[in-house]
Amino acid sequence: MKKIQIIWIALLSLLLVTGCTNKTTGLDDSGNSGESTDPAKQEDESAVGKPGQYNETALSDYFLPDTSKAHFQGDENKIANLDIDYAQPYKNYVIVHESYNGTLTRYIYKIEENQIMQLNQRVVELKEDFPSLEEVEKMEPNGIYLKKPFEVGMRFDEWEIIETKVKVDTPYQTFENAFIIETKSKDAQIRKYFVEGFGEVKREKVMNTTDGDEVQENLELSSVTKP
Template identity: 45%
Template sequence: MRQRKPLIFILLATLLFSGCVKNGTSSDKSTALNNSSSANGNKATSGKNTTQTAMADFFLPDGSKAHFEGEGNEFAELDIEVARLIENYVVIHENNGGSIVRYVYKIEEDTIQVLDNITVGTKKDVPSKEEMDAMKPIGIYLKMPFEKGVSFDKWTIIDIDATVETPYKKFEHAIVIEMKDKDFVNRKYLVEGYGEVKRESVMQVEGEEDFVVTSKLKLVDK
């Protein structure tokens, strides 16, 4: 069984780094809707003043491209393109070398909703405003208040002032969100003005070293 665990983890990590989608279809929307409907944010401590923080600042500007250095998995190396052609909507195309995943986000005052994430082959299309207006949330990407212990969907904020080393630069004041399961932990590191600068998946195997897969920001073209 121990020998099978790394293979299982590689599959789980691949799902994280490729957007957890099926070919040509969205993720399980009913499950995500149930998660988001119950994710109003748990009470927490050790917060900071976030009144001056805009949720839109957790994405790169329109037309930006970024490259992430990957370690531990062939799908951890990423290229992303950002489109912000319509107010309050962000479309990101993420290429992991095996597929291109299109994410659609809606920016609200204190929440970033996930509206869609599908594999799109090689076509990097952007939905029309009418199409995005008709989309229903399938999950929550990020939610205020930025306080340790606040939870949304399967994620929990575990740090609001982290230092993150990446090939691109050293970031301060990163927000770290975490998803935990029995045998693995997924983390995302988000920085105002950039959004995600690092992803990390860690599998704990009894009697062995942790198996780690990471994507770290290396290049940005704004």
Template identity: 35%
Template sequence: MKWRPFLFAVVVLAAGCGDEVVQEPAPVEEPVIEKETDVPSKVNLSSYFLKDGQIAHFVGEGNEFASYTARTVWHDDRHVTVYEDNGGTVMARTFRVEDERIVVVREEGEQYEDYVPSDGELESLKPLYTYLQLPLEVGQSFDGWTVTDDSSPLETPLQTFDHAVVLEKIGEDGSIARSYFAEGFGEVKREFVMDDFIVSSMIEQIEEPAR
């Protein structure tokens, strides 16, 4: 019978331990780490023109005027004139680079001398039409043009472009005009399609200005 007091003591001790409240350690809060999000950088529309004095040579197919040169002349950081010489005439287009679009403010054929605007003249010119407009994404439309591809691979005699932007306009007669643009170069290909008749021009060389 000597075991009973010992057993009773063990039971009492166990019961007493059962009444104790065990404090659980407070959860440790892990530091919140902000994840970096991919924020697209704003497109610099000035990069859709060549540098001042550079001349792009285009090789053409389909008619005798499909090959041409395009000479770029910057007037200031917002206005640039491109002279297209196809061997038959010279077309001069003056562009204004705005925050969200590029507009044509002057367009003259038979321009055999450089356009030299007077002070304040460029700012006074009204937009004739929109040349490019952000965002350059599929579905974007302006002045009859629609972006049909914003990351098209394009092989030209100059180089292969991995992410060309393709603009398309459909005429009332069913013809299709397409222009291909590459950042850092501007327009690198254009084509006109009417049934089985195709006229195309692709960039093949960039000539640096004479020193």
């Protein structure tokens, strides 16, 4: 009788050890870890722009890579188009050239830990007209381009984040996780849509005319060229 009891105790102990081992290693009954091994699913789960991840993203990810180009098209019944060239000639500095209706404007930004400062904005003739690093380092900020945390109600300069986790359709693609910043004045209201890995993907501008009417202009990302 004692021998039978000893055998049962040994079997129960073995079952308990086996169960604990499976829990510790995360194995299921088939011996799998329970984690997805499907590359497509893993890529989807780690996709850039996952909801709620804005503030964990490097601010440099809100510009396209060095030497990239982006084209924005206007509404179908308008001829407005915007072309943007991105350059990162120096660490933590981004130089952007925007060509809009024949005017070329150069913007210089400095990427800091929690914000992107605008250092310079001027109309230029050539995209290659870069200032030297020494000249850039001496520039004083004249505004804030973006500032963390990217949460509704966050204000910087004349801008405010008014919405997050927004779906936005563009001719280039549909983005699932944009956030919107907005500025208002007596004569106009401007909204910009930002997406991690791209930066701006859409602009909306509503202007009030002297006649009391509203004129709206949209610019949406339609093509991207990366190095």
